[in-house]
Amino acid sequence: MNIRIDTQAGFCFGVVSAIKALEQELKKDGTLYCLGDIVHNNMEVERLKAMGLKTIDNETFSKMNDCKVMIRAHGEPPSTYQIAKQNNIEIVDATCPMVLKLQKDVRMGYEKMQAIGGQVIIFGKKGHAEVVGLVGQTQNKAIVISNEEDLDKIDFSKPLHIYSQTTKNREDYENIIEKIKARHLTKEVFVTDSICKKVSLRAKSIGDFAKSVDCVLFVSGKNSSNGMYLFELCKQQNKNTFFISDVEDIDIEQVLKYDNIGISGATSTPMWLMEKVEDYVYKKFENQ
Ligand code: SF4
Incomplete structure (x- = not known):
């Protein structure tokens, strides 16, 4: 056999570096809070928990003060950083550099769309941490679409800028872009290739x-x-x-x-x- x-x-490099940063902090301080699961794998989360990792949700985070919290590779919306500032929370930021770049691109795309009366579209899973972080760059105005049925949320008479969650399937992204282009009235559709x-x-x-x-x-x-x-x-x-x-x-x-x-x-x-x-x-x- x-x-x-x-x-x-x-692991992808984003997760490798987040876990490395977490392990370093745990060795130094013995414990560290992380906003959401550091990785979508219970076995790895359990291993890190035994080393001192404490996973918290957003509600708990908003009530905390004077402590240190890690942001995982998926990233967070600007509101998380604002809460940290208000509550004197030190952030250990392990957002993947590619996600950080995408957040910046979405922010710029949103400003551009604002100027011409357009919309930002995110192809991704509603409620997924990375998507929440991306939507947060647009004052929560971006429209999240996961499938063809969601296309009805779009106003096809306005210009559009489309981005994808980094972990989406390329074929599905290309298919949905084609469908959007086919229904768009003015054809002012900007597309960013943001799949990792x-x-x-x-x-x-x-x-x-x-x-x-x-x-x-x-x-x-x-x-x-x-x-x-x-x-x-x-x-x-x-x-x-x-x-x-x-x-x-x-x-x-x-x-x-x-x-x-x-x-x-x-x-x-x-x-x-x-x-x-x-x-x-x-x-x-x-x-x-
Ligand atoms: S973008 Fe996402 S999948 Fe790609 S390296 Fe970063 S965390 Fe990993």
């Missing part, structure tokens, strides 16, 4: 990886949108793809039928978890 971990799987390269490259490579093995154990948290998306891509190329969050989810009898087993995961899946899956399957194979 041969087991292979997908070399392209694992790491995500689009992963989408390309995961299919090749899935085809190169007999079965895939796809490791991800159920709350990761990127995980769900990559799992579907994997499954399209290899029907023997199994979604697992930890070793307990593995149907070992089923998996041991295959000679070449692949392990892959989302941009929020830690490498140590994929290695744990690898060890588990090897041990089960040796002891059968």
Whole structure:
């Protein structure tokens, strides 16, 4: 039996640097608050919790004073920074540089649209932390669309500037842009390519990886949108793809039928978890 971990799987650089910054703070102070889950993976959150991480929500954050709080890679809207200033909260800002750049672009796009009576459109998941951070750059005026049905929220007689959440699927983004352009009356549609390269490259490579093995154990948290998306891509190329969050989810009898087993995961899946899956399957194979 041969087991292979997908070399392209694992954390993206935004998450790697956020976790590195968090670990440094925890080593120094023993504890640190983080606004929302540092990563959409419960196993990794639990590991960091044991080191002193305390995850808080926005309501708790707004009532805190004189403390230190980390902002994760997804970023936050300007209102979060205002609350921090008012409440003397020191921010450890781990917003991914690509998200920061996108926030700035959306802010500028909003100013431009304001000047010509246009609208800012964000293609993303409503309520997702990154989307909330982006909408916040537009005084909460941007229109969030997730699918074709949401297009009715748009006034097609006005100019538009469209952005995407960094982790969206490129094909879906291109399809929705085409549909918007087809319905737009004046054709004044500006589009920014804001999908993270790491995500689009992963989408390309995961299919090749899935085809190169007999079965895939796809490791991800159920709350990761990127995980769900990559799992579907994997499954399209290899029907023997199994979604697992930890070793307990593995149907070992089923998996041991295959000679070449692949392990892959989302941009929020830690490498140590994929290695744990690898060890588990090897041990089960040796002891059968
Ligand atoms: S997916 Fe891309 S944009 Fe999002 S945190 Fe990771 S590196 Fe940054």
